[in-house]
Amino acid sequence: MAGDLVNTLADLKEQEVIKIAKDRLSAGEEPLKILDDARKAMGIVGKRFADGQYFIPDLVYSGEILKAVTEIVKPKLTKVAETKRLGKVVFGTVAGDIHDIGKDIVVFMLDVSGFEVFDLGVDVPAQKFVDKIKESGAPIVGLSGFLTLAFDSMKQTVEAIKDAGLRDKVKVMIGGGQITDEVRKYTGADAFGKDAMAGVSLAKKWIGAG
Amino acid sequence: MPVIRDIPLSLEISEVLRREGLGGYSKVRPEIKSLITELLAGVKKAHLLEPAVAYEIYSITEMSQSQVSLEGNLVLQCSLLSSLLPQAKELAIAVCTIGPRLEKQVTDYTNRGEPLRGILLDGIGSAAVDSLTQEVCKFITGEASSRGYQASSPISPGMPGLPITEQWQLLEMVPAREIGVSLTPLAIMSPRKSTSMVIGIGPQMTTWTQAEVCGRCNLRRTCPYKVIPRRGGVVKRTDQRL
Structure with a gap:
């Protein structure tokens, strides 16, 4: 059953994924286990x-399916589990610069991967x-x-972050067209990501979840 | 100075797919293809495209290795022209846009939690700008031809030899504000779905294809949006390097 969800989501079969998630929830399965399988599938998607x-459209599609699964299991999650996030970005x-589409893709993929993202x-x-x-205490910053x-x-x-005495408290990633x-x-950043999944991998690595 | 609006654009699915990063030999998921078709219909129905161009043709008074002097004491820093288009007598400067409506719809989709629709619509917008560029080039070519001249292919700021900072100069040379186009402090065009270009006009002008431009770009190995030359000699070769 678990394999069904993992492989079906990895194959981006939206309707089948939703049916499996609902069936497993109806059968009384632990919602966090369902989410865990969905995130395993995202690992395959990333590969x-x-x-x-x-x-890129496939990647975003997978994120939307994961989001749909999250919405299905959310009512069954405990408050603690619901609010538990991997980290802040x-x-x-x-x-x-006013380009937003690349930034939006990374923000979305970080969000569905479990991060709390403050999109400025x-x-x-x-x-x-x-x-x-300062306000959020986020340990990760992404500059697009x-x-x-x-x-x-x-x-x-990056210099402004340094001047504010925050450089040692945050990891900075950059991304965009020709990085x-x-x-x-x-720029003085710690790392760069060539695409959205690289950004997610970096964030996971930095918070020790990679 | 001339402004043209209501330019008919043809959006071919292959070009839209390329602008979605799904060009070449990429497999396109049926769900995504059908969503693109639906979005294309929506673009037409909601009149999301408002194509417009502001252009002007200037006589060239002097051309050196690094710059071109134009009538009215205007100077353009462009090292490409002397090597690529030494016979140019005039320069057409054009700024084009599809307007802000499509971008706003992209933002609305993203804010509504529908990023897939957002990125696919954004790709449609990029394909529309490409189509608009082609239409403008056809128009300039026709105008040049009526005076016994040829027109070159377009050169845009950001290409090697024409710094992106020259956008400031280009936008001063045409009525860009009349079509709602402006620049951010980093010389990025707003609306984003806009482009600017320089076209050489003269007795014998060189032309090249987008596939050739892509083939010489630094990002040619990794860029998901590059144009791949078609088989069968459709791509027109030139001896000049862009």
Whole structure:
């Protein structure tokens, strides 16, 4: 039964996944076990994406199916289990850049993977990142930027975090169109993700869940 | 300065799929294909596309290795033109947009927890901008032809040899505000589904295909949106390197 949910979700068979989740819940199965299987399936989806078998729309589709499963089991979860998240992430597109689609995909994948994400939107001033890190206590920050001109803005944001005395308390990841390790070094970030799943993997690794 | 609106766009499914990162030999899931079809119908029904172009044609007064001087004491920093289009007599500057409505719908989908619809619609918007670019190029080519000239393929800021910071200059050279296009402090166009371009006009102009541009891009190995040359010699070769 567990294998059914894992493989069916990994194969992106939405209606079948929902039926299996409902049937298992009706049979009295522990809702957290169902969610755990769904997240195992996401691991397979991530591998297929990395291997080039799946593409960005498939990845987002898998996230929507996982979200649907979560909605089904949510009423049966205890309050503690419902609110338990892997960790907090502050995310946004840096000042001057207004591209949002890549950022939205990473935010969505982090959310369905169990993170509490504070999405600051696009064209986010460095100070707004600093304020949200202080307010939320998030240990992870994601900076998105699409064009090469955004690299300076990323660098300024990392410097603002440092000037606020928060650099040792957070890990910073960057991502966008043309990010390389050279860019990562230039901006002062800790790591870069080449796609949404890489961002999720980094976040999991940093909170010790990877 | 000329502004044209209501330009008919043809959105071919293959181009939409490429802009979804599903071009080339990618397998397309039936659920996703049917959602794209549904979204395309919705784009038409809700009039989400408002294509417009602002353009102007300037005479070239001088061309050096690094810049081009134009009538009205205007200067464009562009090292590509002297190597690629040395015979150009004029430059057409064009700024195009499909307007803000589609982007707003993308944001609405994302905010409603429907990111798949959001990213697919975003891809449709990108394909619409590509189609608009082609229409503008056809129009400029026709205009050049009526005066016995040829038109080159378009060069856009961000391509090697035309810095993206030249967007500031380009937007000053056409009535971009009339079509609602502006720049962020980082020279990013707003609405995002917009593009700007420079087209050489002269007695003998070089042309190239998008597949050739993609083939020479730094991201050619990994870019999911690249144009792959078709078999059978459809791609027109040039001796010039872009």
